[in-house]
Amino acid sequence: MIRLSRFVVQNPQLFVNGIKGYLKQPLTFRMFQIIMQYINRTKLMKLFPWVKTGSFSAGFPVEFARAFGIFPYYPEAYAALTGAAESTVPSIEHAESLGYSRDLCSYMKTSIGASRLNWPEDFGGSEPTDFYFSANMICDTHMKWFEGEAKVFDKPHFGLDVPSFVAGEGEERLEEYIDYIEQQLWDLIRFLEKVTGKKFNEKKFLKKIDRSTEMCRLFMDVYEYRKRHPANRYFEWLRLYMLPMVPQWNEKDAIRLYRKHLKMAQKRYGDKKVIESGREKYRVLWEGITIWYKVDLYSKVLAERGAHIVMEPYTYSIAVRKKSGLPLKDTLRQIARELLTVPFSLNLDERIKYFDRLIDEYDLDGIILFANQSCRPSSTGLQDLKEALVKKRGIPVLMLNSDHCDPRAYSEGPINTRIDGFIEMMEAYKQRRGNKSQPGWQG
Amino acid sequence: MQTFAYFDTGHEFPEEIVMAAGFTPYKVLGDVHQSSDPADSYVHNYVCPFSRSCLTEGMTKSENWAGIAFCHGCDVTNNQYDIWKYHVNTDFLYWINTPANNNERSRTFHIHELRRFIDHLEKKYNVTISSDKLKSAIQTSNAIKSRLRELAGLRSTKDIPNTEYIEIMRKAVQSPKDELMKALEARLKDWHQRPQFPENKDPMLVTGSDITFSEAMETFEMAGIRVVRDDMSLGERYFAKSIAETGDPVEALVDYNCSIPQPPTRLPFTARLDYLRKCLRETKVKGVIYQVLKFCEPHTLDMPFFVQALKKDGYKILAIEREYTPTIDQQLVSRLETFRDMV
Numbered sequence: 001m002i003r004l005s006r007f008v009v010q011n012p013q014l015f016v017n018g019i020k021g022y023l024k025q026p027l028t029f030r031m032f033q034i035i036m037q038y039i040n041r042t043k044l045m046k047l048f049p050w051v052k053t054g055s056f057s058a059g060f061p062v063e064f065a066r067a068f069g070i071f072p073y074y075p076e077a078y079a080a081l082t083g084a085a086e087s088t089v090p091s092i093e094h095a096e097s098l099g100y101s102r103d104l105c106s107y108m109k110t111s112i113g114a115s116r117l118n119w120p121e122d123f124g125g126s127e128p129t130d131f132y133f134s135a136n137m138i139c140d141t142h143m144k145w146f147e148g149e150a151k152v153f154d155k156p157h158f159g160l161d162v163p164s165f166v167a168g169e170g171e172e173r174l175e176e177y178i179d180y181i182e183q184q185l186w187d188l189i190r191f192l193e194k195v196t197g198k199k200f201n202e203k204k205f206l207k208k209i210d211r212s213t214e215m216c217r218l219f220m221d222v223y224e225y226r227k228r229h230p231a232n233r234y235f236e237w238l239r240l241y242m243l244p245m246v247p248q249w250n251e252k253d254a255i256r257l258y259r260k261h262l263k264m265a266q267k268r269y270g271d272k273k274v275i276e277s278g279r280e281k282y283r284v285l286w287e288g289i290t291i292w293y294k295v296d297l298y299s300k301v302l303a304e305r306g307a308h309i310v311m312e313p314y315t316y317s318i319a320v321r322k323k324s325g326l327p328l329k330d331t332l333r334q335i336a337r338e339l340l341t342v343p344f345s346l347n348l349d350e351r352i353k354y355f356d357r358l359i360d361e362y363d364l365d366g367i368i369l370f371a372n373q374s375c376r377p378s379s380t381g382l383q384d385l386k387e388a389l390v391k392k393r394g395i396p397v398l399m400l401n402s403d404h405c406d407p408r409a410y411s412e413g414p415i416n417t418r419i420d421g422f423i424e425m426m427e428a429y430k431q432r433r434g435n436k437s438q439p440g441w442q443g
Numbered sequence: 444m445q446t447f448a449y450f451d452t453g454h455e456f457p458e459e460i461v462m463a464a465g466f467t468p469y470k471v472l473g474d475v476h477q478s479s480d481p482a483d484s485y486v487h488n489y490v491c492p493f494s495r496s497c498l499t500e501g502m503t504k505s506e507n508w509a510g511i512a513f514c515h516g517c518d519v520t521n522n523q524y525d526i527w528k529y530h531v532n533t534d535f536l537y538w539i540n541t542p543a544n545n546n547e548r549s550r551t552f553h554i555h556e557l558r559r560f561i562d563h564l565e566k567k568y569n570v571t572i573s574s575d576k577l578k579s580a581i582q583t584s585n586a587i588k589s590r591l592r593e594l595a596g597l598r599s600t601k602d603i604p605n606t607e608y609i610e611i612m613r614k615a616v617q618s619p620k621d622e623l624m625k626a627l628e629a630r631l632k633d634w635h636q637r638p639q640f641p642e643n644k645d646p647m648l649v650t651g652s653d654i655t656f657s658e659a660m661e662t663f664e665m666a667g668i669r670v671v672r673d674d675m676s677l678g679e680r681y682f683a684k685s686i687a688e689t690g691d692p693v694e695a696l697v698d699y700n701c702s703i704p705q706p707p708t709r710l711p712f713t714a715r716l717d718y719l720r721k722c723l724r725e726t727k728v729k730g731v732i733y734q735v736l737k738f739c740e741p742h743t744l745d746m747p748f749f750v751q752a753l754k755k756d757g758y759k760i761l762a763i764e765r766e767y768t769p770t771i772d773q774q775l776v777s778r779l780e781t782f783r784d785m786v
Contacts, residue, residue: 099747099762103489103738136543140518140708143543144744147710151748159710161549163540164515167525176559177540180552187548348525373489376740380522383485384529401487 001043003120011123014087018123021086024295026237034244034253035081039121041250045071046127052196055126055149057134057142058246059320059342060160061335063212064185065133067205068192075126075149077246079110082124083292083405084240091117091124092406105141106374106405112145128153131195137162137339139377158191160184165340167349174340181336182329202328209331211251213324218258219245220319225265226310227362229274231283232265235309236298239290242318281306282426283363285355287385288370288378289314289404301416305423311362313354317344348381352388359393365433366396366426373403394432396425444619448508450497450527452516452653453706454676455541457557457696459686462580462620463572464564466509470616472677473497475656475769485526491738492767493655494519501531510535510567512560515543517708517741535567544710545701553697561693577692583620584686590627591615591682594634599646599671599726601637605660608670612677613655645729645783646671648722651746652736653677658769665771666779668732672722674704674715679722707741715745716752723758730759730786732779737766759786 008015027035045051054070056062062072082088083106091113092106098116100109114124132155134146143159150157161184163177189200219242225232233241244254269275284302286309291297298309320338324331346354358364367389369382386397398418403409447466449456458468473479473496482498505511511533513524528536539560542549561572594611597603611630614623640646647663649670654660655677663670673679684703687695704718723731731753735742746762753760761782765775 099750101735101743101746101764104740104743140543140741141744143710144707144712144741147712148744148748151711151713157711159544161543161710163542164521164524164538166513166521166538167528168536169538176555180548183548183551348529371487376487376490376738377518377522379487380490380519381525382487384526 003043003118003125004122007119007123011090014090014123018082018085018087021084021293024086025084025240026295026299027240030257031240034250034257035240037253038244038250039078039081041071042073042121052131053129054131054133055129055146057138057146059138059142059339060133060135061185061339062133063205063208064188064192065131066208067201068196068198070131070192070196073126073129074246075111075115076107077243078114078121078126079107079124079405080243080292081122082110082114084295085123086293086407087123088293088405089407091119092408104374105139105145106403108141108145110405112149129155131155132157133160134158135160135162135339137342138345139375156191156195158188160188160339162339165347167347169347174337177340178333178336181339182332185332185335206324206328206331209321209335210324211255213321215245215251215255215258216319216321218255218262220316222258222261222265223316223319225269228269228272229363230276230279231308231310231362232268234298234303235286235290235312235315236295238312238315239292242315245318280308280310282365282423282430283308283310284426285309285358285362285364285367286312286314286370287355287367287382288372289375291370291402291410292405293407294410297415301419305419307366307419307423307426309368311358311364313343313358317342344378348384351381351385352392355385355389356392359389359395364395365430366398366422368398368400368422370404371399371401373401373409374406375404394429396422396429398422398425445509446507448501448505448511449514450501450511450520450523451514452494452520452676453514453708454680454703455514455516455700455706456512456539457560457700458616459577459580459584459692459696460557460561460564460572461512462583463576464568464570467619468616469508471497471500471511472613472617472655473500475658475767485530486523489738491517491519491736491740493653493736493739494523496767498523498526498531501527505531505533508533510537510564512537512539514539515541516706517739537563541700543708545705545714550697550701553700554693557693557696574692578688581686581688581692581695583624585688587615587620587623587627588682588685590624590631594627594631595679595682597634597637598669599728600640601634602639602641603634603637603669605664605668605670606657609654609657609660609677612681615681616677640669643667644669645786646727647730647732648672648719648726648728649732649734650674650719650749651732651734651742652739652765654734656769658771659765662765662771662775663732663779665776667783668779671728672726674718674722676706680704680706683718707745712745712748716749719749719753720756723753723756730761730782732782733760733762735762735764737764 052070054065055073058076088110092109095109095113110124115126119125132146132150134142136143147157284307323334371379444467446469447461448469450471461468479495479499481502482495647668653676686699705714
């Protein structure tokens with residue numbers, strides 16, 4: 001609270017803007033409460049010197065550390081929330097003043113800038129932790145960012161090396177990679193035993209996995225209702241709704257919340273595929289990270305034109321745990337498989353097949369591919385994906401250039417103009433589709 | 444002898460394996476003088492321009508190559524493999540997942556990766572890559588590295604323009620090895636007879652993104668800076684160490700890879716810093732230049748920490764970003780000249 005109070009005194013305008021940004025989000029009181037409970041616990045943990053803390057990159061299997069009683073910090077999630085609060089520019093610019101290039105990941109710069117300014121987690125900061133954990137299945141930045149922070153604060157770092165499962169490789173290759181990751185997960189257990197001085201508690205670990213799986217399963221069950229007409233939730237909701245899963249930060253409350261929403265969806269839809277026709281003029285898939293600071297893009301610009309984002313591999317990828325109840329070795333192998341096959345980082349062959357399937361499952365009218373200037377790994381291959389989908393399905397695809405957390409890269413006018421064009425393409429596509437599917441249409 | 448191409452943003456590729464298979468290894472380095480339009484159709488312009496130039500080379504010259512291999516390097520190489528698979532015409536495109544870590548676990552995995560590569564080459568080209576052939580290739584490689592070390596050592600005592608160094612390094616990774624050996628011998632004789640290090644130049648260490656074309660080196664020359672030490676892949680990373688000639692040759696290749704000056708994509712990143720400090724202890728330089736190619740993430744990520752660490756050690760250091768262009772940037776020359784005046 002001291003850091004937050006100091007931040008408010010030093011940055012009153014930024015604080016007001018941040019609150020306004022948070023208020024723009026389609027958050028229910030309960031969701032806001034669950035998110036803030038975690039943020040507040042994060043701050044509180046520093047007051048208990050006997051509690052060990054760890055910083056984690058997104059996607060790192062956190063259950064291992066949690067089984068050792070380590071409290072997880074997620075600098076990336078704090079940066080995302082700061083993005084939603086439309087307050088990233090000062091911290092990004094501070095990171096740039098320290099030598100971080102404008103071209104680097106804006107999550108990382110938000111976090112490093114805000115941390116060095118000693119800002120609270122609500123505005124992107126992250127205090128030093130006892131340990132650092134990162135993996136490279138999404139990007140090298142994760143690995144280097146956390147390794148760098150560990151070095152700066154002279155703390156141990158564990159880097160999980162996840163091989164790239166490239167196009168053209170099959171199950172046999174996947175198994176080889178699973179072997180490699182499984183071995184590293186055993187190393188992770190030994191690393192944790194060494195740095196905490198505690199013995200690995202298998203039962204406790206498997207229970208953590210059970211709970212994660214339950215949380216992901218419930219999230220996915222709610223997600224399934226997005227296939228209905230209208231979809232039960234849109235991207236502007238999901239992008240915050242998924243947050244409790246990222247750091248597994250408050251599983252019990254998140255499970256209760258997801259269970260409640262599942263019941264609501266079951267009641268609302270029953271067995272019906274369509275409960276209200278015409279509410280969604282265009283059903284759209286968004287590929288890539290969300291543009292955190294521009295909720296209006298989804299809730300106004302697109303929505304006012306009748307377009308709604310009903311599917312995003314990004315949010316889908318967060319619900320990574322798929323199986324529980326397995327013996328320890330099999331659990332480790334299952335985690336390894338999940339790390340290698342997360343939809344967000346599929347290779348081009350698999351990505352094309354996956355999107356082809358999603359077009360039917362979600363009854364899509366268009367696809368927006370987010371070419372994200374500070375996330376080059378997620379931008380690579382988009383042109384081929386676009387060409388393959390247009391060629392095979394004739395579906396309109398819009399490539400949108402900007403940045404996920406840096407509003408300086410967002411050009412309102414040109415983006416809205418391109419969206420207008422995209423809407424026209426989807427209208428034409430829908431009319432053609434009304435008669436018959438038109439493969440090969442070059443929209 | 445046919446060439447076998449490889450795309451590798453560090454020095455991860457085991458050239459000796461394709462040499463033992465009877466091929467000339469050829470490192471894809473792109474061409475800064477050619478437009479990268481073909482590649483730009485598939486890769487965004489905010490992605491590493493060097494990689495786009497390499498993709499262009501792949502799209503236009505792959506018919507000259509028996510096959511192509513990739514090594515796991517930076518995000519660019521990892522993600523562009525798929526794009527090469529879609530747009531580069533070749534019968535054989537292979538992925539070697541060189542590990543990001545540098546420990547016993549990753550060593551075992553790396554050995555597996557190299558044996559798997561050997562197995563695929565043997566099957567594809569109907570050749571046998573025996574231990575003896577590998578050992579012979581390692582000996583050739585070591586002879587080259589030894590001569591390159593000797594040549595590079597002369598940079599701080601003789602009048603060796605930066606461009607000559609980069610040209611011989613390009614040749615080292617693109618020419619047939621017997622031809623290269625002759626060129627190295629001739630160059631050694633020539634460089635030994637050169638005048639002493641010129642008084643109007645200042646010796647410096649250059650680190651950061653790989654410099655792959657002469658004009659980038661010419662920029663330093665124009666500012667009166669001589670690059671006498673470096674840790675680049677087209678530089679000391681390639682020849683700083685020799686490969687063990689005894690024992691299992693595949694394991695020797697992996698051990699070699701773990702011991703060379705590390706690229707920024709490998710953990711721990713402090714290994715690279717240690718090598719730079721070693722260079723700075725060994726060779727007296729006036730300053731350090733940390734240069735990054737626009738959009739080169741791994742080096743850009745390391746830069747703030749490295750610059751601070753070396754400054755703390757008491758070295759004068761300049762951090763610059765450069766474009767991928769053969770045009771000499773006069774603004775950059777001015778900055779380098781100012782730095783030179785300062786040191």
